[in-house]
Amino acid sequence: MAIKRRGFLAGVGAGAGMAAVGPFFHVRPARADKGELVVVSWGGDYDDALRELVGEPYAKATGIKVKFDTPPENAKVKAMVEAKNVSWDILLTDIPAVLSLAKDKLLEPLDYGALDKKLVEAIPAGLRHPYAVGQRIYAFNIVYNTKAFPKGKHPTTWADVWDAKKFPGGRTFNFRGGIAPQLEIALIADGVAMDKVYPLDVERAWKSMDRLKPIVSKWYVSHAEAIQLIAAGEAVVGCTIGSRATSARKAGGAVDVDYNQGKVSPDNWCLVKDSANKKVALDFINFALDPKRQAEVSKRVPYGPSNKDAFAHLTPAEAADLNTAPDNIKKQFWWDVAWWGTPGADGKTERDRQAERYAQWMVKG
């Protein structure tokens, strides 16, 4: 997911012209030549942690330099592959991006046989996609302002978030930035049980969204914006990445997260089509999936590790701040890739259809 899409917005500058011209002319700060691996992710704290705790040790162990680049925009990957000038090897990105990229044949299938068997088995089957393997887990959670609602008196269910009488104040939800509309959450707010949301009753979900719309004070574009809106009290509660709320809380912000009914999903390692370093890339992925290394990264930036064995290297207090900790993960549900990503007869996925509908629903007012 677009953990760092805000960086993208900042980079693109002001104008449709730029957005349209972007794919033609893009700067290549990093190059995948021999002896150098280019890893592209959404930037920010998590990248710093990866660079320091995975990239540097890998370079030391193998002599292969790891360069980090950002952001792994689909449009850039497409431009690169089509121009037969692939300068990226590995992407760390969300399932919606993986689905889009895989549909357009811009990724290499992931050779699980080349990875360490023990590592692969410690990663839940749901995180092993033909084109991508989970690395860090993020979740769409109830994130609230602790001044408006002290812990314990805060909204604990999506039905509470939909209820502006019981919990007065503005809401904030995502729109754009590659994030699908929160239809599962709309259904749960309407009374559907968490384990019964799929296949989604789309019409019922949009009716529930209709009820949410009047109390949303801002449809956020990026998760940093969401956290800022909630911390500043522009919205008192919203649906955004819980890990970011945890980071903000640790930095003294008036925000916190409730894991109940959260929607969990992975950011994944995947290989760019026609990458010149496929073998090295798989070796790097293997290195990064190591439980101890994942635990170190999660200590630094509180995203859930994909490798279950990572918790053996974390204290209970450290684990409590991670969405994949046993106590937290049981309150949440996994985002269903198959429902959103399987192309229909017209070649369109539900993700395509619901994203179009989201824009229409929003513009129609």
Added chain:
Amino acid sequence: MRYWRSREALLVLPALAVYALLYLYPLSRLGVWSVFDPEPTLKNYRQLIADPVYAKALLNTLEVSFWVTVCALGLGYPLAYLMTTVSARARVWLMALIMVPFWTSILVRSFAWVVILGTNGIVNKTLIVLGLIEAPVRLLYNLIGVEIGMVHVLLPFMIFPLYGVMTQIDPALLRAGRSLGAPPWRAFVHIFLPLSLPGVAAGCVLVFLMAVGFYITPALLGGPQQITLATLIEMQVSDMLNWGFGATLSVLLVGAVATLFVIFTAALGLDRLTGTGKA
């Protein structure tokens, strides 16, 4: 005379070449993408017409841009006029102040507006303390927020053409009018204002056209009613990788802007728009 003209025309050739390569070529590719997938098709245009949402987004875009232009003119005209009357030193300071928005990151700027205009922001708190309002007013995530944010960024593009034209106006003409008995307001309305119109036209066209392509500011400071066509283009190109339809929306935007430009030109005269003609 003619000889010199053609020699002068050579001077613009490098600029024209850059323009053709970096602008016209990609733009023509957009046109091609909108009708090939990869076979020739009109499905993108059918989708454009079938769904009223795109017409609505175009109207949103034009509405936002129109009000931005009006507000920028209202604020920019007096400022540009002031710049022609103050000392050179004061003028440098004014210029610097006008340029400040350029030096700030667009995201920092947009977040700063939350601090100022938010429900707990300075403006709302002041108004409540003064007893002018009882509950906070919504100044963000609606048309007001977008207008404030965009006018702030685009004001220099209104002021500089205006200032450029105003400095060309001979102050002796105003003095002549005054000496013939016109009160100051009359001299202004009958002499200064008509002579400054080329600057008004140039500034308005510049601001309007730039506003039409804005998408970060409306996305950050607007609400659902300020979703512009540029926002939807970005969504198609970046998120959905549907470059064909993104290109079609871009063609719609470019077409609408070109049409408006033709109308402006016909109504005002091209020489006025470029500020080169006799007013």
